[in-house]
Amino acid sequence: MPLDHAADPSTEAEPFLDALADLCDHYDATAESSYVTLPDPASKVHYLTAGEGPPLLLLHGLGSTAHVWVPLFDALTDRFTVYAPDRPGRGLSTAVDYHETGFREFGVEYVADFLDALGIEETAVMGNSLGGFQSLALAVDRPERVRRLCIVGAPAGLSRSIPHLFRLFDLPVVGDLLFDLFAVETVADARRQYRRINVEDDSALPDAYFEPGVVAEGLPGQRESLRSLMETLGSFRGMAPEFDLRGDLDSVEVPARFVWGTDDYFWEPEVGRPAVERMGDAELVELRDHGHMPWLEPGDDAERAAVEFLTE
Template sequence: MPLDHAAEPSATAKPYVEALSAVCDHYGVDAESRYADLPNPASKVHYLTAGEGPPLLLLHGLGATATYWVPMLDALTDHFTVYVPDAPGRGLSTAVDYRETGFREFGVEYVADLLDSVGIEETAVMGNSLGGFQSLALTVDHPERVTRLCAIGAPAGLSRDIPLLFRLFDLPLVGRWLFDYFQAETVEEARAEFRRINVEDDSAIPDMFFEPGIVGEKLPGQRESLLSLMETLGTVRGMNPEFDLREAVREIQVPTRFVWGTEDYFWPPSVGRPVASAMANADFVTLADYGHVPWLEPGDEATDAAVAFLTDGRSV
């Protein structure tokens, strides 16, 4: 069975579980679907786990879920036991109101609580986009818990600048209208949106990959959680100052790699290179013609760069 669910899913969750299972099946991934009971407000966090070896935590981006990592798991599970949570308010994790929790502290707090829940004292971490921000912030706040750090795709936190579209989401009335307008209800709509923001070339992505996202937006509280998170992150002037990690990450000592596409929708490599250069133990891999979620592009360049680093040159 490609996805072993820890408990019989509810009628509401079942379509999502079935869609996620189909994605795992397509990519030949044998994963377990589990829940961690965490302190409120995170409450119940859903995560996937697969593989054998030392732990590796994978953190997804703003509007994503654990599904985004499934295409890379086959390359990781021979080397690691991977843990892939749905952030609170995404996928099957409990909905939260980020207007009340914030994200800078809470985004680290629930991850640390998750590691405690599954008995992990220290782990390698890889994050994409907002998950890249969490990875950096976790390492800043709890350096003793992170052994290696890989940000694949531009991480938030290294610039306060954001694309115009995301600034508009903060405008009264206009922001809510845009938020509802861009909700994908078909695979074709989801693919078009994905191609516009996440990848330069979507030809390697099967239609079924988009189904969990479409179904997941219908789960109770998920849309409101996402909107509250977007409102928390920034304003029409850009990202809120509390999310600026440029100075803090200079103190990171653990081995760090940035894997960054030249066509990243959010930030170009020129944003990240000076930050990496100022860090004690970081390198920077530039991927020509790759977008924001580079491991979903055709070819293995992004995955190979991440796996080679995370395994520290061990047999890949």
């Protein structure tokens, strides 16, 4: 069975779990779908786990779920036990109103609680986009929990500038209309959105990759939670000051690698270079013609850059 999952009494979970099973089947990945109960407001967090070896925590980006990491499972699970949680408000995790919790502190707090619940004291961490921000913030706030740090794709936290399209989400009325316009209802919708923001070339991605994300949009609380998070991240003027980590990175001493595409939609690699230079043991790997989620592009350049570093 490619996906083994704990019983879930909610009928809403079934299509999502079926889509995850199809995705694991496509990539010949054997994974387990599980839940852990954390202090409120995180409450119930759903996660995928697979493999054997030391722990590796995988943190996804803003609008995705843990399913985005499944294409890497084959390369990782011979070396690590991977843990990929759905961020609260995404996938099958409990929906959270980020107007009430914020994200800078909560994004670290629930991850630390998640590791505590699983009995993990220290772990390698890999994050993308907003998950990259979480990874860096975890290394700043809880350095004892992070053994090695790999950021794939531009992380939030290294610039307050954001693309003009995302600034529009903060405008009254216009932001709500745009948010609804970007709703993903079909695999074709998801592919178009990925080509616009996440990848330069989607030809390596099967339809099965997009199905969990499409199904997840219909899960209770998903859209509302995502909208609340987007409204706390920034404004028309740019990302909120509390999401600027640049002044804190001098304290990060764990080995770190940034795997960054030259065609990243959000920030080019040069944006990250000053941060890399401020950290004690960090390096930047640039991948030409790769986008914001570089491991999903054709070829294995991003996969190789990440796995070689994590296994050093």
